[in-house]
Amino acid sequence: MTNSLRVARAGRRLTQDELAQRVGVSRQTINALEANKYVPSTVLALKLARVFGQPVEQLFALEAGE
Amino acid sequence: MTTRFLFPHRYKRLGWALALVSLILGLLEMYNLLHLPRLLAWLPGIVGQPDWDSTTGRAVRDNHDLYAVAFVIGGLLAACSRERREDEYIGQIRLDALLWALYAYSALLVAAFVLVSGDAFFTVMTYAMFAPLLLFVGRFQFELFRGTRTLGHDE
Numbered sequence: 001m002t003n004s005l006r007v008a009r010a011g012r013r014l015t016q017d018e019l020a021q022r023v024g025v026s027r028q029t030i031n032a033l034e035a036n037k038y039v040p041s042t043v044l045a046l047k048l049a050r051v052f053g054q055p056v057e058q059l060f061a062l063e064a065g066e
Numbered sequence: 067m068t069t070r071f072l073f074p075h076r077y078k079r080l081g082w083a084l085a086l087v088s089l090i091l092g093l094l095e096m097y098n099l100l101h102l103p104r105l106l107a108w109l110p111g112i113v114g115q116p117d118w119d120s121t122t123g124r125a126v127r128d129n130h131d132l133y134a135v136a137f138v139i140g141g142l143l144a145a146c147s148r149e150r151r152e153d154e155y156i157g158q159i160r161l162d163a164l165l166w167a168l169y170a171y172s173a174l175l176v177a178a179f180v181l182v183s184g185d186a187f188f189t190v191m192t193y194a195m196f197a198p199l200l201l202f203v204g205r206f207q208f209e210l211f212r213g214t215r216t217l218g219h220d221e
Contacts, residue, residue: 024153026149027217028156028213029156031217032213035216041154
């Protein structure tokens with residue numbers, strides 16, 4: 001699964017730490033998400049989508065073959 | 067969602083201190099480099115006989131039992147206390163470390179069965195009692211450290 005978290009975060013001028021605090025996770029988690037090393041739970045994906053005011057499908061997308 | 071089965075974060079340092087002190091004292095006693103007064107000598111053995119003290123000619127419990135109990139408690143507190151900000155990713159790292167430790171322990175055990183025989187195997191068994199906890203803590207801390215190192219200055 002890929003995501004456009006880094007782009008969305010840059011658009012809002014948020015640091016990783018600020019975003020992490022808003023959704024209640026560690027900065028390490030945001031870093032892992034942006035590096036596509038970790039696929040978030042539905043709850044976290046929905047929280048992130050809420051912060052950016054976007055639908056989840058716009059932030060996260062399945063890769064070919066998934 | 068994080069698991070309910072974790073200790074509060076404040077126990078982590080206590081756990082590390084307890085585990086490290088007991089590990090060092092245990093190894094020193096195991097290799098006859100240090101012998102402290104027997105603190106558990108009063109505790110009777112429920113199953114089997116405690117250790118035999120040749121100087122007094124009485125059965126007394128040696129300190130290695132105390133060190134083993136302290137190491138297990140300390141190791142569990144160090145490994146299973148919440149991180150400062152425990153979340154689902156940390157939980158995933160913890161779970162992966164546990165699985166990795168199981169595989170590594172099994173591989174080491176198989177190697178020991180094949181390579182070690184006789185009295186030396188008793189030493190292997192002594193280490194094997196604590197290896198799963200050590201491997202789990204080691205792997206978990208390594209993965210946390212690696213994750214922190216990759217954070218860099220990306221803002």
